[in-house]
Amino acid sequence: MNPMDSAKPSDANIQLMQLTNAFWTSRCLHVVAEIGVADHLNEKSESTDSLARSTGTHPESLYRVLRLLASQGIFAWKDGAWVHTEASRLLRADHPASMRDYIRMIGMPVFWHAWEELEYSVRTGRTAFQKIHPAGVFTYLSEHPEQSRIFNASMTSKAHRDIAAVLPAYDFSQFKTIADIGGGRGHLLRAILKQSPNTNGILFDQPHVIAEVQPEPAEKLSVVGGNFFTDRLPAADTYLLMNIIHDWDDADSIKILSGIRRDMPAHARVLVIETVVPTTHGPHLSKELDIAMMTLPGGKERTQEEYSKLVSHCGLRLNRVVETQSPYSVLEMLAG
Ligand SMILES: C[S@@+](CC[C@H](N)C(=O)[O-])C[C@H]1O[C@@H](n2cnc3c(N)ncnc32)[C@H](O)[C@@H]1O
Structure with missing residues (x-):
């Protein structure tokens, strides 16, 4: 018929x-x-x-x-x-x-306009956002305080679900000092410190983001403003990077992870918290986030194999992948 x-x-x-x-x-x-x-x-x-x-x-x-x-x-x-x-x-x-700030951030005109240029990314392999603002998302935000404030608040807003899944999946209390690299306002690190009273936290992010953070007197939290491409990183037993590596292409990701490897003590661990693209077909948050990364900051979501290969260029090795009750996984890396 x-x-x-x-x-x-x-x-x-x-x-x-x-x-x-x-x-x-x-x-x-x-x-x-x-x-x-x-x-x-x-x-x-x-x-x-x-x-x-x-x-x-x-x-x-x-x-x-x-x-x-x-x-x-x-x-x-x-x-x-x-x-x-x-x-x-x-x-x-x-x-x-x-969820208000997350929804506002997704709908911000500067990001909405970048989505209009998705076809440019598909045709050229370049980042849609940079067709309009060549310096890229993070430079743009550093020059636009109100939009940066919404972006930073949106990261806290979106993290409610992810943090609830990550905390029970990994024993963070075993570490004396944890540094959260690109930790935004510190939502993940502060949640970890709350349940690990013997752990000290160091929150590292760009100075204008760190300026929004006021540690409580009772919190064992210090804050450091800097640039993870150019500055020395603080010494810690463990380095968290949640939703950082997916913002960047392979060359920039290698620079960030190599900087951590250069400055970390030999015993330290690097915990990359990201969605890992499954090798099976079917819906997965990673496949949606991947297109957002292609369009906005110019990064990508990766398969486990891609992470393993990426970190092997940084003096690190992927030791294990710990799944959580959410689409996020904790990728544990050791010097190697
Ligand atoms: C996608 S957000 C993730 C924030 C937080 N880790 C989370 O998962 O909610 C990326 C973070 O990287 C930070 N960032 C971007 N470029 C940076 C740089 N060159 N040095 C330090 N931090 C940077 C941003 O300020 C932002 O807080």
Whole structure:
């Protein structure tokens, strides 16, 4: 039978339509997070007019955007007014596991414009973001404080799930000193220190990022601002690199890891925390993140074999890969 004869669309047609249009919903999510709609909805229900007044938005347009999000369980319409759902509560800035800054960061115009240039990356092998801003993501952020603040907050926001999975997967309490290289605001390291009272932490990141971090008096945390390409790195028993190596191509990754190998004591371990691309087909977060890395910072997600080969150029060897209850793994490397 000619598929055109059937009034019912095929599963393949439905799949393509859904995937093609998926960004319509995610774009609504970005905008609602940016405007802070969830922060203006408390535990009592609010009419569209009242929410529009408090958020400075156009009532009918806000209603239509929230109606689409509510169809996916983000906010709900009850008795003629808006109420929170579990998912919409995570859009609030004051939720302990808030996703707001992560969603804002993904929707930031500077990144959104880079996605418009994905075809350039596919045709040339170059980084889409750098077609517009040749100095690259991290230089751009260092020159744009408000966007940098959202980016740094977004790393904490996205890490809630990953940290919860990484902590029970590896015994961090065995180390006297842990250095988190490119640790952002220190969310991973601080979570480790909280459960390992005998461990000292050193947070290393760019000076403008470190400036956002204020260790509590009770925390055994010191902070160091610097550049992991050019500066000496602090001495530690273990070096954490979460979502660092995937930001960079092989040449830059080798520079970062070789710098650590140069400065680390011989007994130290390097723990790279990343998604590892499985060799099987089928969906995996690593395959999505990989395209984000291709488009934005110019890095990539790697298979276990690719990590093993990469680190062999840095005086390190991949000792083992510890899986977690999330798509993230801990790749343990030793001098070798
Ligand atoms: C993708 S974020 C990851 C942050 C954190 N490790 C996490 O997993 O949430 C990359 C981090 O690398 C830092 N970074 C980028 N270039 C750097 C450099 N040259 N020297 C030191 N840190 C750098 C950024 O400031 C940012 O905090």
